[in-house]
Amino acid sequence: MRLDRRTLDQIDSPITSAYQLLDLRESDGNLLDLAQAAPPYPPAPVVTEHVTRVARSADGAGYTEVPGLPRLRRAVAAELSRDYRGRIEPDNVVVTAGCNQAFSLVASTLAGPGDEVVLPLPYYFNHDMWLRLTGITPVHLERGPDLVPRAADAARLITPRTRAIVLVSPDNPSGVTVDPDGIAEFAALARRYDLALVLDETYRSFRDSAEPAHRLFADPDWDRTVVSLHSFSKDLAIPGYRVGAVVGSPALNREVCKLLDCVATCAPRIGQEAAWAGLTHAAQWRAERAADIAARRTAFAAAMADRPGGFELLSCGGFFAWLRHPFTGRPTEDVVRELVVKHDTLVMPGTGFLGADRGTLRVSVSNIERAQIPAFVGHLRDAGQ
Numbered sequence: 001m002r003l004d005r006r007t008l009d010q011i012d013s014p015i016t017s018a019y020q021l022l023d024l025r026e027s028d029g030n031l032l033d034l035a036q037a038a039p040p041y042p043p044a045p046v047v048t049e050h051v052t053r054v055a056r057s058a059d060g061a062g063y064t065e066v067p068g069l070p071r072l073r074r075a076v077a078a079e080l081s082r083d084y085r086g087r088i089e090p091d092n093v094v095v096t097a098g099c100n101q102a103f104s105l106v107a108s109t110l111a112g113p114g115d116e117v118v119l120p121l122p123y124y125f126n127h128d129m130w131l132r133l134t135g136i137t138p139v140h141l142e143r144g145p146d147l148v149p150r151a152a153d154a155a156r157l158i159t160p161r162t163r164a165i166v167l168v169s170p171d172n173p174s175g176v177t178v179d180p181d182g183i184a185e186f187a188a189l190a191r192r193y194d195l196a197l198v199l200d201e202t203y204r205s206f207r208d209s210a211e212p213a214h215r216l217f218a219d220p221d222w223d224r225t226v227v228s229l230h231s232f233s234k235d236l237a238i239p240g241y242r243v244g245a246v247v248g249s250p251a252l253n254r255e256v257c258k259l260l261d262c263v264a265t266c267a268p269r270i271g272q273e274a275a276w277a278g279l280t281h282a283a284q285w286r287a288e289r290a291a292d293i294a295a296r297r298t299a300f301a302a303a304m305a306d307r308p309g310g311f312e313l314l315s316c317g318g319f320f321a322w323l324r325h326p327f328t329g330r331p332t333e334d335v336v337r338e339l340v341v342k343h344d345t346l347v348m349p350g351t352g353f354l355g356a357d358r359g360t361l362r363v364s365v366s367n368i369e370r371a372q373i374p375a376f377v378g379h380l381r382d383a384g385q
Contacts, residue, residue: 010133014125014352021340032345032376037172037319037364039237041292043274044285047236050277051270060273064266066257068095068245072276076230076245079279086217091250094257095275097267099202099231099244103166104130105263106227106246109255110196111136111163118157118165120149122322122353122360124172124200137161140355147176147315147322151185158189164196164227165189169213170203170318173353173362175297177207177317183214191225202231202244203318205290223249232271234319234366235286236278241271293319293366299373300365308377309384311361319366322350324359326384332357335383343379 018035025031042048054060067073073090080088096102103126111117113135119127121140131138139157143149154165165186169178178186183199190197197216204213216226228247233239244267246256260266278286297316304313310326325335332349339345350360368376 006133006135010129011125011352014348017352018336018346018348021337021346024337024341025344026341027344029344031340032368032372032379034364034367034376035346035348037234037366038239039234039289040367040369041237041289043237044278044282046281046285047238047274047277050281051274054270054273060269062269064095064269064272066261066266067253068093068267069269069272069276072272072279075276075279076247080217080228080247084212084214084217086215086222087220088217088247092223092247092253094246094248094253094260095267095272096244096246096260097242097264097271098233099200099229100126100130101242101260101264101267102229102231102244102246103127103198103200105256105259106196106198106229106248106252107131107136107164108134108259109252110198110227114161115163116159116161117163118154120167120171122173122350123166124168125352127166127168127200128355136163143176147171147174148178148182149186150182151189154186155189158193158195162193162195164198166198166200168200168202170207171320172200172202172318173320173348173350174315174322175317175320175365176315176322177213180212180214183216187214187216187225195225196227197225198227198229200229202229202234204230205235205286206293206318208294208317223252227252232275232278236275236282237289238271238274238278241268241274243267243271243275296365296368296370297321299370300363300368303373303377309380309382311380311384314360316365319364321363321365323347323361323363325361328359332359332361336361339379339383343383345376345379 073093077088116137230245312324314322336349348362
């Protein structure tokens with residue numbers, strides 16, 4: 001058989017490539033796995049108990065409505081309306097099998113082959129991959145020295161083919177958060193050119209502020225421009241349940257549901273039930289977990305302050321830190337390989353988020369216990385000698 005050239009020409013998953021390096025390890029020592037970000041704790045007991053009850057029920061394995069369980073959609077709408085001091089209705093919510101699927105469905109609803117979508121650089125690799133796989137051209141927006149993307153720079157990239165601007169905040173991979181004023185400027189830019197502003201808010205619960213991430217939902221006409229994407233994987237520690245959400249206009253969501261019906265029929269019921277239980281009954285547990293991740297970030301940033309081994313912390317937020325290694329002219333893939341083979345530390349090369357080598361690494365600080373940070377710093381010092 002013949003395979004499609006567009007898929008063949010796409011990169012393999014950077015996550016898969018990173019974990020293949022484990023086969024090269026020279027020791028059986030304890031591995032510091034800081035590659036794929038995952039909650040370092042199990043779901044809240046109330047979530048596990050609810051899922052157990054559902055699994056034993058007569059309809060626990062059945063389909064749901066294509067846009068999702070009505071009570072989950074109501075819960076998502078209610079929480080976002082409260083947290084953002086705006087107005088979101090259940091009809092604005094479509095439940096998906098994770099936020100990656102949410103992005104893919106939205107991108108394919110907004111754009112087609114030959115169209116363009118603006119992505120800040122570094123980008124989340126699955127966003128760039130999906131656009132290329134569907135014939136959409138990613139147009140990369142260079143960030144400033146503080147790694148914060150700016151609307152004024154994005155304005156210079158807009159062409160008649162542009163269909164959307166994508167922001168991830170807090171960012172994956174850099175951890176950088178765009179403040180409410182910055183997000184408002186992107187929304188104004190999108191509105192001016194009749195574009196969609198697609199906000200991936202997977203890490204919204206892991207910001208260093210209790211204030212709303214943005215003010216866009218307070219605008220009665222928000223859904224003419226804004227599409228907000230959400231994940232419950234990190235927030236509720238249920239990554240394997242695969243549940244996320246699209247928050248957008250009913251008109252957009254009708255088209256999203258056409259695609260969702262084709263690729264999944266509906267998001268897995270068990271994941272939807274888990275998300276409902278977490279959103280409605282685990283508020284204190286979620287706050288405590290977010291505080292734990294914040295403490296890990298703070299300890300990590302403090303430990304990196306003196307650039308151990310010459311490794312420089314460029315930014316840190318959400319679940320991630322973005323580092324620059326000290327080996328000028330040395331391929332970053334080689335640096336990552338040595339870290340895992342010689343120093344029992346697995347991180348992600350920045351090349352997977354850039355399409356080029358700028359000497360950067362992504363570290364999932366969510367994965368590291370505070371007691372493990374001195375060992376990580378020691379590994380960097382050893383690697384930098």
